Amino acid sequence: MAQMNLLQAINNALITAMEEDERVMVFGEDVGHFGGVFRATSNLQQKFGKGRCFNTPLTEQGIIGFANGLASQGSVPVAEIQFGDYIFPAFDQIVNETAKWRYRSGGQFSCGTLTIRTPYGGGIAGGHYHSQSPEAFFAHIPGMKVVIPRNPYQAKGLLLAAVRDDNPVLFMEPKRLYRAAVGEVPENDYTLPLGKADKVKDGSDITLLAWGAQVEIVEKAAAMAEEDGISCEIIDLQSILPWDAESVCESVYKTGRLLINHEAPLTGGFASEIAATIQQECFLYLEAPIARVCGLDTPYPLAHEKEYMPDHLKTYEAIKRTMDY
Template sequence: MAKMNMLQAINSALAIAMEENENACVFGEDVGAFGGVFRATSGLQEKFGKDRVFNTPLVEQGILGFANGLAAQGTLAIPEIQFADYIFPAFDQIVNETAKFRFRSGNEFNVGNLVIRTPYGGGIHGGLYHSQSPEAYFAHTPGLKLVFPRNAYQAKGLLAASLESNDPVIFFEPKRLYRASVGDVPEGKYTIPLGKAEIVQQGTDITLLAWGAQVEMLEKAAEMASKDGISCEIIDLRTVAPWDVETVSQSVIKTGRLVVSQEAPLTGGFASEIAATIQDECFLHLESPIERVCGLDTPYPLAHEKEYMADHLKVYEAIKRSINY
């Protein structure tokens, strides 16, 4: 074990995958000698060479078109989109090519060995073009896996599993936690299963559900609620698509209440899909309406980031509303 922050854990997972697979390639804007804007790929070009770790032009559609071609002919393609906000120029390539490649050919060809890394979310005063959480756009598209780590340990294990997946993955990295999340991480290889949620904290009165950086908000809110005698069960979804309906349903059947929290805006967010599904699965067990604690339906504001964020105080208020219903 070694103390690592999330960036170091991601870098370690990439290095191990490239050592195991000589066809693995990392590419994107400034990922070479510079190591990317957050330095997640630092040292990889020195170790594996410019043929396997290289810079691309500032053209996201081109990055993903190139990635689809590489993956289709057997390369483990690991493109980086510098910010999740920049993924939209590549939207057509991802939803109309990456996601449909296997289906359109009856699996005669596919791009299963493709992992798109991208930092998402707020908390770094990045303003409206460097703070978005676009997972709901891609969750609507069959054929993609969407993965969100909450800390350094989870990041390395989930990325390793993503790199071994037979399906294309978008790996959303919470940039607010890149250096803030530090913990004990195995130096060797390990994997964490995709599509399986984790119960972070057992509880009996209410279920709190989130993914990525938002799990920290749940933990803080649960600590506040515990002083009021409220026992919170906390679940980290980890994989948004496919999501673990069974684990969440079993928890809600036990507690009778659910608060779902996301950084993304309320309308059309993935929290809505979760709420609809759990209402369908657990209707007769619910003691109160399902609460959604989300970002606001507005472009991400720079000056009012604190007001925009679905922080622990907003989650705590939702817990109280649900319990007192």
């Protein structure tokens, strides 16, 4: 075991994958000698050469188009989009090529070996072009997976699983945790299952559901609620496509209440899909309406970032309202 932050765990996972499989290659804007804007790919070019870790032109559509071609011809590309906000120029390639290539070719070709890494989310005073949380856009696309880690241990295990999965995976990294999240990470090779939620804490009164950096937020809110005698069960979804509805239902059967927290805006956020499914499957078990604590329906506001964020205080107040319903 070694102490690593989230960035170091991602870097370690990439080294592990590249050592294990010579088909793995890493590319994106400034990922080579510079190591990327956050240094997640530091030393990869020095270790594996310019043929397996290299810079691309500043064109996200080109990066993913190139990655689709590599994946369909047997390579294992790990493409980096420098910020989640800039993934939208590549939206057409991801939606209409990456996710559909296996289906449209009748299984003759596949982009299943492609992993797309991108940092997302706010909390770093990045403003409205470097702080968005676009995961719900991609949860609407059959044919790929969307994975979000919350700590270094998860980051390495989930990223290695993503690289080796037989489906294209969008791996979204909460950038405000890059250097803030530190923990014990096995130095050996290991994977964690994709599409499976992680129960962070047992509880009996209310289920709190989050992913990425927001798991820490609901943990803080749960600690406040515990002082009021409220027992909170905390679940980290980890993957939002596919998402582990079975584990969430099992928890709600027990607690009778559900609160979903995500940083993306409320309207059309992935909490809506979860709430609809749980209402359908657990209606007779619910003791209160499903609560959503989310970002505001506004472009990400630099001057009002603290007001925008669905923080632990907003979450605590929503826990109290749900319990008092």
